[in-house]
Amino acid sequence: MSRMALVAATSHVGAIIKNPDAVPERSSLLKSAWERLTVEIAAADLDAVIVVGTDHFETFNLENHPTFCLGVADDYEAWGEFGNPSGSLKGAPEVSAHLLEGLIARGFDVSRSHEMPLDHAYMVPILRLELAELPIIPLYINCNTPPLPTLQRCRDLGEAIRATVEALPGDLRIGLVATGGVSHWVGLPQFGQINPEWDRDFLELFQAADLDALVGFSDEEILADAGNGALEVRTWILAQAAAGNPHSQLLEYQPMEPWGIGIGIMRMADAT
Amino acid sequence: MSVIAVNKFTLDLEHKPGVLEAYRADPAAVLDGYRLSDAERDAIARLDADWFLTAGVNPIVIRNLLVILGIPHNQMYTHDQS
Numbered sequence: 001m002s003r004m005a006l007v008a009a010t011s012h013v014g015a016i017i018k019n020p021d022a023v024p025e026r027s028s029l030l031k032s033a034w035e036r037l038t039v040e041i042a043a044a045d046l047d048a049v050i051v052v053g054t055d056h057f058e059t060f061n062l063e064n065h066p067t068f069c070l071g072v073a074d075d076y077e078a079w080g081e082f083g084n085p086s087g088s089l090k091g092a093p094e095v096s097a098h099l100l101e102g103l104i105a106r107g108f109d110v111s112r113s114h115e116m117p118l119d120h121a122y123m124v125p126i127l128r129l130e131l132a133e134l135p136i137i138p139l140y141i142n143c144n145t146p147p148l149p150t151l152q153r154c155r156d157l158g159e160a161i162r163a164t165v166e167a168l169p170g171d172l173r174i175g176l177v178a179t180g181g182v183s184h185w186v187g188l189p190q191f192g193q194i195n196p197e198w199d200r201d202f203l204e205l206f207q208a209a210d211l212d213a214l215v216g217f218s219d220e221e222i223l224a225d226a227g228n229g230a231l232e233v234r235t236w237i238l239a240q241a242a243a244g245n246p247h248s249q250l251l252e253y254q255p256m257e258p259w260g261i262g263i264g265i266m267r268m269a270d271a272t
Numbered sequence: 273m274s275v276i277a278v279n280k281f282t283l284d285l286e287h288k289p290g291v292l293e294a295y296r297a298d299p300a301a302v303l304d305g306y307r308l309s310d311a312e313r314d315a316i317a318r319l320d321a322d323w324f325l326t327a328g329v330n331p332i333v334i335r336n337l338l339v340i341l342g343i344p345h346n347q348m349y350t351h352d353q354s
Contacts, residue, residue, distance in 0.1 A: 189330030189349045
């Protein structure tokens with residue numbers, strides 16, 4: 001039986017790669033957490049990894065803007081926008097096809113893309129967590145162009161992904177890495193602000209396995225308290241649901257002022 | 273407000289070969305290729321993030337536009353528009 005073998009989440013700001021040593025006493029803690037997660041991912045012996053992220057008006061613009069879009073390509077090119085990581089990645093088209101079919105059968109009419117260039121929302125975690133050697137399945141969620149999918153809808157999609165993965169033919173070990181958040185303001189006058197108190201309270205809800213509370217936030221609350229970048233936490237909520245709502249482990253949290261963001265790293269699994 | 277024209281212009285500046293260089297050489301000629309209002313053209317000339325935000329352009333698009341044209345993210349709302 002196929003299974004969801006590893007689920008995690010991390011912030012994805014480009015500075016993680018471009019300016020890794022800012023505030024060394026904090027960034028070293030983040031680096032250590034990413035390295036621990038990288039070891040776990042390598043040990044999970046994954047056949048493919050679903051990377052759940054958003055897009056920053058690189059791939060999806062106003063001519064055609066899906067709410068959910070699954071990559072089904074043989075391979076993916078990276079934009080390398082604004083000095084972010086470039087390159088190409090291999091896909092997992094057969095697994096993608098099964099996921100697409102399974103999600104639609106479960107009531108999620110996700111779009112598909114046979115050519116889905118990836119921006120830093122995908123590429124930074126892929127590089128930081130050394131996922132590039134694995135077949136990649138990108139899943140896009142609209143996190144920045146209202147109306148956004150509700151947090152509950154993202155939770156439901158996570159549960160549907162878990163059920164679909166478990167129904168995949170064979171004995172596949174699938175990983176899922178969600179990317180985005182936590183508090184940050186993009187392209188707004190508040191750029192550079194961070195709300196560590198909000199971040200810590202929010203991340204605590206994953207550790208408490210409290211999906212009901214997590215989906216109880218309104219986008220207006222998130223926007224006011226944690227910025228438009230925090231609307232990306234819907235990827236984390238999807239991941240928490242895809243993992244079966246465990247008492248997730250916060251591997252690290254640090255407010256990174258030079259990066260203009262609160263950085264969270266989470267392993268969606270009960271403590272062992 | 274043709275938000276989509278601002279988006280298209282921003283995307284082309286970033287990704288379509290030659291557009292950024294052409295815009296720097298002759299801004300008006302490049303902007304003529306987009307269905308922009310006079311107010312939008314003026315806002316692009318001033319790189320006026322406040323105007324775009326009030327007009328309903330997505331903040332991420334505003335960030336992309338201004339950074340491509342040389343305004344750092346942390347100076348989007350404070351740079352000299354003269």
